[in-house]
Amino acid sequence: xxxxxxxxxxxxALRALTRRMHTTHEIRAALSRRRFxxxxxxxxxxxxxxxxxxxxxxxxxxWVSSRSSHQLHGRLRLLRDLRQKGIPDDMAESVIxxxxxxxxxxxxxxxxxxxxxxxxxxIGKSIGKAAGRAAGRATGAKCREALYRHLRSRGFTAQxxxxxxxxxxxxxxxx
Numbered sequence: 408x409x410x411x412x413x414x415x416x417x418x419x420a421l422r423a424l425t426r427r428m429h430t431t432h433e434i435r436a437a438l439s440r441r442r443f444x445x446x447x448x449x450x451x452x453x454x455x456x457x458x459x460x461x462x463x464x465x466x467x468x469x470w471v472s473s474r475s476s477h478q479l480h481g482r483l484r485l486l487r488d489l490r491q492k493g494i495p496d497d498m499a500e501s502v503i504x505x506x507x508x509x510x511x512x513x514x515x516x517x518x519x520x521x522x523x524x525x526x527x528x529x530i531g532k533s534i535g536k537a538a539g540r541a542a543g544r545a546t547g548a549k550c551r552e553a554l555y556r557h558l559r560s561r562g563f564t565a566q567x568x569x570x571x572x573x574x575x576x577x578x579x580x581x582x
Contacts, residue, residue, distance in 0.1 A: 409444075409446075409447065412443060412444065412447045413447050413450060413451060415443075416438050416441075416443045416447050416448065416451045417451050417454065417455075419437075419438065419441065420434050420437075420438060420451055420455060420460075421455075421460070423437065424455075424460055424461070428465075428466050428469065428470075429461065429466070430461075430463050430466055430492045430493050430494060431452060431456070431461050431463050431493065432492060432493020432494075433492060433493065434452065434455070434461060435448055435452055436493075438451065438452075463494055463495075463498065464498060464502070466494075467489060467494050467498055467499060467502045468502055468506065470489070470492075471485055471489075471502050471503055471506050471507065472506055474488070475506070475507050475511075475512075475515055476515065479515055479516075479518055479519040479522065479561060480515075480561055480562050481512055481515065481516060481558070481561055481562035481563030481564060481567055482503050482507055482512055482562060482563070482564055482567075483562040483563070483564060484561055484562020484563075485499070485503055485507070485562060486499050486500065486503060486562075487562065509566065509567070512563065512564065512567040513566075513567045513570035513571060513574075515563075515567075516558055516561075516563045516567040516568060516570065516571035517570075517571045517574050517575070519557070519558060519561050519563070519571070520554050520557070520558060520571045520572070520574075520575055521575070523553075523554060523557045523558075524550075524554070524575070527550070527553070551572065554572065554575075555568060555572065558571060
């Protein structure tokens with residue numbers, strides 16, 4: 408009886424792992440939600456770990472690299488998301504420190520800010536001539552505040568945001 412439960416749990420976990428990489432925590436939680444007994448879940452997790460199907464360090468490295476470069480996320484967002492995936496803080500912090508040094512995070516923050524500026528400009532052009540003129544230029548305090556909030560929401564550190572903002576040209580509001 409337990410052997411068939413083990414086989415079912417293992418098959419489910421392998422199907423999940425063929426769709427995308429998962430952390431140990433994610434697979435364990437999913438098997439528990441499917442009401443597999445703790446001893447079955449533990450034995451399947453041990454087996455998958457020994458066979459190399461689940462490797463939290465490898466997952467963390469791939470995930471941090473992808474999220475920082477493709478989705479333009481900063482350190483704080485990466486750390487928060489990895490915690491939710493059950494990655495221990497010391498592992499997450501170590502990988503983030505290795506793969507995303509200060510200069511790299513600032514460069515990604517600049518990309519995110521430039522992307523947001525392009526978006527702000529295209530929205531401004533589509534809502535009218537006066538708004539287009541205002542949003543067509545990176546102007547003053549309102550634009551700076553919007554960019555700062557955007558970069559904070561993407562999880563960039565204050566230092567990376569300062570470096571990114573310093574790298575952008577803003578026109579001052581006409582007074």
